[in-house]
Amino acid sequence: MTAAWPDVYRADCPSRVILEHVTSRWGVLVLIALLDRSYRFSELRRHIGGVSEKMLAQTLQALERDGFVHRAAQPVIPPRVDYSLTPLGVEAATHVRSITEWVESKVPDVQDARLQYDAVRT
Amino acid sequence: MTAAWPDVYRADCPSRVILEHVTSRWGVLVLIALLDRSYRFSELRRHIGGVSEKMLAQTLQALERDGFVHRAAQPVIPPRVDYSLTPLGVEAATHVRSITEWVESKVPDVQDARLQYDAVRT
DNA sequence: CGGTATCCTTTACGATACTG
DNA sequence: CAGTATCGTAAAGGATACCG
Numbered sequence: 001m002t003a004a005w006p007d008v009y010r011a012d013c014p015s016r017v018i019l020e021h022v023t024s025r026w027g028v029l030v031l032i033a034l035l036d037r038s039y040r041f042s043e044l045r046r047h048i049g050g051v052s053e054k055m056l057a058q059t060l061q062a063l064e065r066d067g068f069v070h071r072a073a074q075p076v077i078p079p080r081v082d083y084s085l086t087p088l089g090v091e092a093a094t095h096v097r098s099i100t101e102w103v104e105s106k107v108p109d110v111q112d113a114r115l116q117y118d119a120v121r122t
Numbered sequence: 123m124t125a126a127w128p129d130v131y132r133a134d135c136p137s138r139v140i141l142e143h144v145t146s147r148w149g150v151l152v153l154i155a156l157l158d159r160s161y162r163f164s165e166l167r168r169h170i171g172g173v174s175e176k177m178l179a180q181t182l183q184a185l186e187r188d189g190f191v192h193r194a195a196q197p198v199i200p201p202r203v204d205y206s207l208t209p210l211g212v213e214a215a216t217h218v219r220s221i222t223e224w225v226e227s228k229v230p231d232v233q234d235a236r237l238q239y240d241a242v243r244t
Numbered sequence: 245c246g247g248t249a250t251c252c253t254t255t256a257c258g259a260t261a262c263t264g
Numbered sequence: 265c266a267g268t269a270t271c272g273t274a275a276a277g278g279a280t281a282c283c284g
Contacts, residue, residue, distance in 0.1 A: 005169075006154075006222065006223070006226055007226060008150075008151065008154075008222055008225075008226065009151065009155075009169065009170060009171055010171050011171035011172030012171075014229050014232075014233070015222070015225050015226045015229050016147075018225050018228075018229065018232050019150065019221070019222060019225045020147060022221070022225065023145035023150070023221070025138075025142060025276095025277095028130075028141065028145070029130065029131065032128075032130075033131075040245085040246085041245075041246050041247075042245070042246075047127075047131065048131060049131055049132050049133035049134075050133030050134075052277070052278050052279080053246085053247075053248090053278095053279095054247095054248090054249095054277075054278070054279090055276085055277065055278080057246085057247065057248080058276095058277095064239065065235065065236050065239045065240075066232045066235055066236065067231060067232055067234070067235025067236070067238075067239075073246090076245095077245085077284090078245040078246080079245050079246055079247085079284085080245070080246085081245080081246060081247085088228065088231055088232075088235070091224065091228075092224070092225075092228075095220060095221045095224055096221065098217060098220075099141070099144070099145070099217040099218065099221065100128065100130055100137070100141060101128070102213065102214070102217055103130075103137050103140050103141045103144065103214075104128055104129060104130065104137045106140075106210065106213075107136050107137050107140065109189060109210055110136075110140050110188045110189055110210075111136070112189070113187065113188055113189025113210070114187055114188065114189070116189075117186065117187040117189075118187075147256095147257095162265085162266085163265075163266050163267075164265065164266075174257070174258050174259075175258090175259095175266085175267070175268090176257075176258070176259090176267095176268090176269095177256085177257065177258080179266085179267060179268080180256095180257095195266090199264090199265090200265040200266080201264080201265050201266055201267080202265070202266085203265080203266060203267085
C-alpha cells in the first residue's frame with residue numbers, strides 16, 4: 001500500500017453500498033434519463049428497455065432514500081408522480097453519464113479485444 | 123425523447139454488458155487497485171476485502187477479455203502472474219476512481235438524506 | 245396511474261476441495 | 265501460487281395479480 005487506501009476497500013464500508021446504488025444496472029439508466037428531464041413512473045419504464053415494474057420501483061426508492069432522486073406525488077386521480085434529480089443526484093448522474101459515454105465510444109475496441117482473446121484460446 | 127438516446131437504453135446493447143463489467147462490485151475495486159500499480163493474484167485478493175477466489179478470477183477474466191487488464195504469467199514454479207492495466211484499462215479505471223472518490227466524499231450527505239427519509243415514514 | 249404482494253426462476257456468490 | 269471444479273445458499277430479478 002503506497003498511500004491511504006479509500007474506505008471502499010473495507011468489506012463493510014458505507015460507500016460500497018452507495019456506489020452499488022448509483023452504478024447498478026438500473027440505477028445508471030435512471031440517473032442518466034433524469035439528467036435530461038423529469039419523468040413519470042411509467043414513462044421511465046417505457047424509456048428504459050427491459051426494466052420490470054418491481055426493479056424500477058426498487059431502484060427509485062433506493063435512489064430517493066440516498067437523496068439522489070426527488071419524488072413528487074400529486075394527490076390527483078389518477079395518481080401522478082414525477083421523478084427528478086436533486087442537486088446531489090445531478091452530480092452523481094453527471095459522473096455516471098461520463099462513464100457511460102466513454103464506454104459507448106470504446107465498444108469497438110472492446111469487441112476487438114474480445115476477438116483477440118477468444119482467438120488465442122480457440 | 124429530446125435528442126438521440128444512447129444505445130445503452132436498448133435492453134440488448136453491447137455497452138450495457140461492458141458497463142456492468144467495469145462498474146460491478148469487484149470490477150470497480152480491481153480497476154482502482156491496478157491504477158496504482160500491478161498486483162499478483164493473491165496480493166489483489168488480500169487487498170480487496172471480502173472477495174472470494176472464484177469472484178476475483180471471474181472478474182479478472184472478464185476485464186482481461188474486454189481488453190482492460192493485462193495478464194502476465196511467468197512460467198516459473200511456483201507460478202507467478204502479474205495483473206496490470208492496459209491503456210484502455212487506465213481510462214476506464216480513471217473514470218471509475220473519479221466516481222468512487224465522489225461517492226466517498228458524499229457519504230455524510232447520503233446518510234443525512236437517509237435519516238430524513240426514514241424519519242418521515244417512521 | 246403508480247405502485248405493492250406473491251411466487252417462481254435464474255444468477256451471483258461463497259466455501260471447500262483439488263490440480264498443474 | 266494461481267487458479268479450476270463442484271456444490272449449496274442467498275440474492276437478484278421477472279411475471280402476474282391485485283389495490284388505492
